[in-house]
Amino acid sequence: MKGENAALGAAGLAAFLALGEAVPRLGLVKEEYFPPTSRIADALADELADSAFWSALGDTLTGWALGLAIAACAGVVAGVVISVVPYLREATASTIEFLRPIPSVALIPLAVLLYGSELRSVLLLVVYASFWQILIQTLYGVQDVDPVAEETARSYGLGTWARVRHVLWPTALPYVMTGLRLAAAVALILAITAELVIGAPGLGARIAVAQNSQAVPEMYALIVVTGLLGLLINVGARTVERRALAWHQSVRGEVAV
Amino acid sequence: MHALAVSGLQKVYEGSGRRVEAVRDLTFTVDAGELVCLVGPSGCGKTTLLKCMGGLLTPTDGEVLLEGRKVNGPPPGMAFVFQEYGRSLFPWMRVAQNVELPLKQKGLSKSRRRELVADALESVGLTDAADAYPWQLSGGMQQRVAIARALAYEPQVLLMDEPFAAVDAQTRADLEDLVRGLWRERGITILFVTHDIDEAVYLGQRVIVLSSSPTVVREQLKVDLPDERDQLHTRVAPRFAELRTHVYEQIQAAKRGAGAVKTDTPPPR
Amino acid sequence: MRRVLLRLLFVLALPALLVAIWWLASDNSTDVFWPPLRTIMRTFPDVWTAERLQDDVLPSVLRLTGGYALAAVVGVAAGTVIGSYRRVRAVCEPVLEFLRAVPPPVLVPVIMLFAGIDDTMKVTVIASGCVWPILLNTVEGVRAVDSVMAETARSYGIKGPARLTHLVLPSASPQIFAGLRQALSIGIILMVISEMFAASNGLGFTVVQFQRSFAIPDMWTGILVLGLLGFLLSVVFQLVERRALAWYHGLRASARRSP
Numbered sequence: 001m002k003g004e005n006a007a008l009g010a011a012g013l014a015a016f017l018a019l020g021e022a023v024p025r026l027g028l029v030k031e032e033y034f035p036p037t038s039r040i041a042d043a044l045a046d047e048l049a050d051s052a053f054w055s056a057l058g059d060t061l062t063g064w065a066l067g068l069a070i071a072a073c074a075g076v077v078a079g080v081v082i083s084v085v086p087y088l089r090e091a092t093a094s095t096i097e098f099l100r101p102i103p104s105v106a107l108i109p110l111a112v113l114l115y116g117s118e119l120r121s122v123l124l125l126v127v128y129a130s131f132w133q134i135l136i137q138t139l140y141g142v143q144d145v146d147p148v149a150e151e152t153a154r155s156y157g158l159g160t161w162a163r164v165r166h167v168l169w170p171t172a173l174p175y176v177m178t179g180l181r182l183a184a185a186v187a188l189i190l191a192i193t194a195e196l197v198i199g200a201p202g203l204g205a206r207i208a209v210a211q212n213s214q215a216v217p218e219m220y221a222l223i224v225v226t227g228l229l230g231l232l233i234n235v236g237a238r239t240v241e242r243r244a245l246a247w248h249q250s251v252r253g254e255v256a257v
Numbered sequence: 258m259h260a261l262a263v264s265g266l267q268k269v270y271e272g273s274g275r276r277v278e279a280v281r282d283l284t285f286t287v288d289a290g291e292l293v294c295l296v297g298p299s300g301c302g303k304t305t306l307l308k309c310m311g312g313l314l315t316p317t318d319g320e321v322l323l324e325g326r327k328v329n330g331p332p333p334g335m336a337f338v339f340q341e342y343g344r345s346l347f348p349w350m351r352v353a354q355n356v357e358l359p360l361k362q363k364g365l366s367k368s369r370r371r372e373l374v375a376d377a378l379e380s381v382g383l384t385d386a387a388d389a390y391p392w393q394l395s396g397g398m399q400q401r402v403a404i405a406r407a408l409a410y411e412p413q414v415l416l417m418d419e420p421f422a423a424v425d426a427q428t429r430a431d432l433e434d435l436v437r438g439l440w441r442e443r444g445i446t447i448l449f450v451t452h453d454i455d456e457a458v459y460l461g462q463r464v465i466v467l468s469s470s471p472t473v474v475r476e477q478l479k480v481d482l483p484d485e486r487d488q489l490h491t492r493v494a495p496r497f498a499e500l501r502t503h504v505y506e507q508i509q510a511a512k513r514g515a516g517a518v519k520t521d522t523p524p525p526r
Numbered sequence: 527m528r529r530v531l532l533r534l535l536f537v538l539a540l541p542a543l544l545v546a547i548w549w550l551a552s553d554n555s556t557d558v559f560w561p562p563l564r565t566i567m568r569t570f571p572d573v574w575t576a577e578r579l580q581d582d583v584l585p586s587v588l589r590l591t592g593g594y595a596l597a598a599v600v601g602v603a604a605g606t607v608i609g610s611y612r613r614v615r616a617v618c619e620p621v622l623e624f625l626r627a628v629p630p631p632v633l634v635p636v637i638m639l640f641a642g643i644d645d646t647m648k649v650t651v652i653a654s655g656c657v658w659p660i661l662l663n664t665v666e667g668v669r670a671v672d673s674v675m676a677e678t679a680r681s682y683g684i685k686g687p688a689r690l691t692h693l694v695l696p697s698a699s700p701q702i703f704a705g706l707r708q709a710l711s712i713g714i715i716l717m718v719i720s721e722m723f724a725a726s727n728g729l730g731f732t733v734v735q736f737q738r739s740f741a742i743p744d745m746w747t748g749i750l751v752l753g754l755l756g757f758l759l760s761v762v763f764q765l766v767e768r769r770a771l772a773w774y775h776g777l778r779a780s781a782r783r784s785p
């Protein structure tokens with residue numbers, strides 16, 4: 001069954017690539033708008049041989065990783081503090097509900113003014129967007145703490161810090177991991193957006209350059225790279241999440257944010 | 258003609274190089290208006306058998322006849338009550354809508370549907386719950402809804418797959434009496450699968466004891482208790498104890514894998 | 527009564543405090559990038575006139591609605607087909623995983639090639655970015671139809687369109703809504719940046735114009751409007767979701783009470 005699925009998947013992928021080759025060749029769409037797969041592959045090979053490409057990839061990954069790391073630390077700390085300090089959750093709920101849906105792209109003009117096309121522009125957008133994902137999941141996770149476990153810990157005289165470490169954190173961890181997975185995808189989207197729109201160095205800026213210079217196959221090649229990057233991040237994040245979840249077999253729905 | 262006739266039924270599961278024979282060779286019949294209980298050791302392929310009869314599984318060999326017609330695919334004259342009531346009712350529909358849905362599929366007129374739904378809900382005592390969602394009800398009430406849905410469908414044969422295995426003991430007694438009451442009132446044909454020996458003897462006119470898997474019929478036993486049964490008196494009657502002891506022995510023997518004794522007569526008094 | 531007041535206090539206290547801090551901290555600000563909140567508030571009614579709402583906000587919202595609706599229809603329809611057949615799913619899965627992983631904003635330059643810079647481009651960009659979370663969540667939802675429910679439907683002869691409308695889609699709807707939710711945030715991002723790229727009106731265009739012409743207080747009001755729009759859309763979404771999935775929330779609540 002598994003082997004069959006893999007074969008079918010490979011067949012689907014092959015058909016997809018073949019379609020990409022055939023559609024422009026048959027003149028169904030203009031070749032200058034949609035180059036055939038083989039030409040995109042050529043352009044991709046050229047890109048891979050270009051050191052500028054690798055440094056752009058490095059820039060994108062730096063913005064992504066740094067932004068995600070900052071957002072993760074801030075989100076987890078804020079989530080735990082908000083849940084542990086009495087009344088803080090009630091007091092912050094309305095503010096969070098208001099700030100969370102604000103689209104981070106609204107901050108683009110501000111980022112341009114403040115930081116121009118520096119890495120800090122990218123970080124501003126990435127951190128803002130991914131922070132909420134992690135914060136919300138952390139809050140849900142802490143809410144899920146079994147009151148019985150909490151009371152047991154209390155009755156054995158565990159202090160606040162010990163309760164956070166031994167009761168709250170293990171319960172919340174799977175949720176935090178889910179938040180991290182969602183945030184990783186969002187962070188990549190915002191990193192590429194910042195580069196594309198603001199011109200901060202990275203794959204997005206390289207796509208914008210290719211577009212402006214009518215280098216269509218190169219543009220498609222770079223888009224394929226961003227897709228593969230996204231795929232790698234998704235698969236990686238899911239694997240990490242599953243590892244972290246291995247001991248935690250309880251059923252829980254993913255919280256949509 | 259029998260309402261239901263199972264002959265030479267065999268079901269073999271094959272997959273990933275393993276071959277599991279769940280049901281070997283089953284032959285029995287159910288007459289119209291009869292209430293027959295199927296009982297066997299746990300894991301004896303009762304559910305497989307029932308799904309083959311309901312047309313949800315295709316048997317490897319043999320056949321099932323419903324009123325003389327061969328079953329291939331779910332027949333319109335059969336209604337199913339599953340053990341997992343919580344997963345068998347649709348949580349996005351209200352109770353009355355759940356009962357009505359199969360009737361819509363049958364193409365009945367709106368007034369006829371309303372009549373059947375009201376009647377079915379009344380006979381399981383849930384008229385007031387028509388507008389509730391299933392998950393607002395207790396487990397026992399949810400199973401009543403599933404029974405009402407089956408009744409409204411007006412089946413020739415009602416198949417019940419361990420319907421009360423997941424409810425508490427008191428609710429279970431109530432539901433058993435409900436099923437017996439409905440059966441006597443409406444004269445429907447019921448095939449009731451259970452792993453509970455007392456339940457089988459209390460409910461059935463006839464008990465079919467199955468062997469452990471691969472399943473064959475081990476014994477068919479006529480329950481010669483009076484038709485008027487109630488939880489209080491029937492269950493302490495000496496004859497009830499004899500019958501249940503007999504079935505219990507049969508099942509223990511089946512677990513040990515002792516040879517089948519096929520009889521159609523009750524054990525001597 | 528006291529409890530209501532207390533709740534009101536909780537809801538309003540922090541936002542009021544934050545606004546007050548912003549107001550006081552920025553009041554004497556001479557930094558051009560951080561104008562006093564007082565100035566921003568005074569600029570607000572001058573910038574966001576009824577005319578401007580009609581010329582810039584409305585087109586943006588219409589593009590978003592069009593693209594989002596298109597994505598919802600295509601995503602749910604394709605997701606239902608793919609989710610219903612195991613083989614189709616196996617064939618499509620790797621390609622879909624890849625397409626979903628492409629960061630949606632890179633679609634803007636591609637679709638500009640095909641559709642130019644008019645509204646078709648923006649609607650297509652929004653639709654083609656929003657469709658993936660909806661599609662993949664629908665696939666998951668359709669695939670996960672409970673086996674007992676599926677057998678119940680089969681045994682009562684519920685098949686074809688009735689099966690779809692009474693069993694498959696309702697049972698997948700919580701997942702579909704999760705996808706719609708993700709798609710909404712992506713849609714807003716794409717609406718803004720497609721307008722930043724190439725447009726002559728719309729919210730994204732206007733805000734970037736303010737920034738380029740160094741009309742800083744105006745730009746700040748634009749950011750506030752974008753924020754408000756995001757908030758409002760999310761409130762509307764929540765209302766719709768609460769209504770459509772009332773059964774689901776009730777079911778979950780009752781499952782929590784009696785595990």
